[in-house]
Amino acid sequence: MSKAMTMLYEVYDGLYVNLTNRCSCRCTFCLRSQGESVCGSDSLWLEREPTFEEVRDEFAKFDMSRYGEVVFCGFGEPTEAWEVLKPVAAYVKETYGLPVRVNTNGQGSLICDRDIAPEFAGIVDAVSISLNTPSPERYAELTRSRFGEEAFPAMLDFARKVSRYVPEVTMTTVETTLTPEEEAACQTICDDLGVSYRIRRWVEQGKITK
Numbered sequence: 001m002s003k004a005m006t007m008l009y010e011v012y013d014g015l016y017v018n019l020t021n022r023c024s025c026r027c028t029f030c031l032r033s034q035g036e037s038v039c040g041s042d043s044l045w046l047e048r049e050p051t052f053e054e055v056r057d058e059f060a061k062f063d064m065s066r067y068g069e070v071v072f073c074g075f076g077e078p079t080e081a082w083e084v085l086k087p088v089a090a091y092v093k094e095t096y097g098l099p100v101r102v103n104t105n106g107q108g109s110l111i112c113d114r115d116i117a118p119e120f121a122g123i124v125d126a127v128s129i130s131l132n133t134p135s136p137e138r139y140a141e142l143t144r145s146r147f148g149e150e151a152f153p154a155m156l157d158f159a160r161k162v163s164r165y166v167p168e169v170t171m172t173t174v175e176t177t178l179t180p181e182e183e184a185a186c187q188t189i190c191d192d193l194g195v196s197y198r199i200r201r202w203v204e205q206g207k208i209t210k
C-alpha cells in the first residue's frame, strides 16, 4: 500500500476532501479494500491526518472556480476528523462560497460521544448518509461497526436530528443490492425521518458514478 498526502482530489465537478483513514466501520464492500485511489487520484491512504492549516493551504493550489461543490469524502469516515472538518467547511463557505456536502456513515455522534448534529448548522449544506439496508441485522453484518447494534438506530437518529440544521439530507442505498421490497422499506424509513432517499449507482475502483 502506498501512502501520500492527498487531501483534495477531483470527482467530476466536485473537489473532494480526504481528511482521515479512520472509520468506525469495516464494511464488506468498502472501496478501500479494492485499491488506493478514486477517479485517477493519487493514493488516498494518508501518511498522517492533515491539520486545518494544511488543508486550507492545499485549496490555494486549485482553481476553485472550476468546482460546483466541495465534498468531504475520502478513504475513511469524515466525522472521525470532525474537529478539522468543521473549520475547513467554514473556511470553504466563507472563502469560496461553494456548497459543502458531507458523505458519512451517520455514526458521527457515536464517534464524538456527543450529539454533533447542531454543529452542522451554517457550515454544511448537504449530508449524504449510507443507509445500506432497512434491516438492523443486515446493517450490522455489512458494516461491522465497532459500535455493534448501537450503530443502526444511532445512524437513523443522526439523520433525523441533522435534518433540522442542514437543508438537504439524503440517505442512500446502492442499486442492485436490495430487493424492490427492501427499497420500499428504505423509502418508508426516510419518509418517517423527514429526509430524502436516493438509490445510487455502484462505485467501482477508479471510477465513481453519481
Ligand code: SF4
Pocket: 023, 024, 025, 026, 027, 029, 030, 031, 032, 075, 076, 077, 105, 143
Ligand atoms: S463507512 Fe465507508 S469508509 Fe468506512 S468502512 Fe464503510 S465504506 Fe469504508
